[in-house]
Amino acid sequence: MYSLRGDALISTAHKAADTTIKPLAPGLVREIVGDELGVEKGNPERINDWIALTEDQILNVLKLFNDYDWELQSWQPKPEPVYVAGGKLYSINNKVLVKDDHEAAEPYKWPIAHDVRPASQSLGSNGRCADCHDDTSPFIFGKVEVDTPINPGEKQTKSMTEFGELDPGYYQSFAFTFLFRPWLKGLVILASAFGGLVLLLFALKGMDRLVTAAGRKK
Structure with missing residues (x-):
């Protein structure tokens, strides 16, 4: 299959044809799927400040977007609706909801920390190596709670070793030596x-x- 992009004919199987995920305007979302999501309710029930979403709702919403009559040029391909939340990308495949890992669903990592402590209060400043090198140290083995509207009542976490792309087995063994x-x-x-x-x-x-x-x- 081929499509026209940037005045050039390219194959959709080529890496250059990989689609870019772009957010939709909230007003358009409200217009298309407002009834399905119940956004017009006066006081919708919230869990952890989220209006909970189920996978059935996500599937129905994506179907509504898929059936929407987009105003496209003759050469423009029909956009594929997807939903990103909780570290997963949701899409429809053969009328079934599927969720996959995707770079667009990765968490944003702040390159600079807020509320930085002075050197006198930094980890290890008191001579305690266990501030970092301990099998219970939150610096390496902490769990970060995932803030998501999908099943917000269930505690979902992501480990610091996963964020840092570290080998948890190695660091557990290294921390064990400090005993x-x-x-x-x-x-x-x-x-x-x-x-x-x-x-x-x-x-x-x-x-x-x-x-x-x-x-x-x-």
Whole structure:
């Protein structure tokens, strides 16, 4: 299949023909699917500040958009309606609702944190390695709640290791080693003390030999 884009004929199977997901204006959404979503109700029921959506509603809404008479040019392909929420992209395939991972559904990650702590309150500033390197540390093993209108009553989370594209098994194993750090420190202190005593003993013996040798020469 081919379509005309940017005055160039390109194959829809080619990467350059991959469609771009664009949001629809809220007014148009209200016009087309307002009755299905019940947006005209005075006080709709909310859960966690969301008007809950079911997958049946999403399917019906996408069907309404699919049947909508879009004002298109003769060369323009009919747009395919999709819905993005909760880290998933919903679409219709053979009249069945399907949901897939898609870059458009990925969470937005703030490159700069808000309410940044001063250095004196930063993680690890008190000498506690476990602020980060602990198997319960929220810095690596925390769970971020997914804010979504789909089943908002059910707690949905995403792990920090998934956000950071980290191997949770590796970091769990690494954090586990910190349980033995106090023992290791104690062992190092004892070994150092023992080594110091041995050196002191040999130093005293050496001094004794020197004193004895000096006395014989006299």
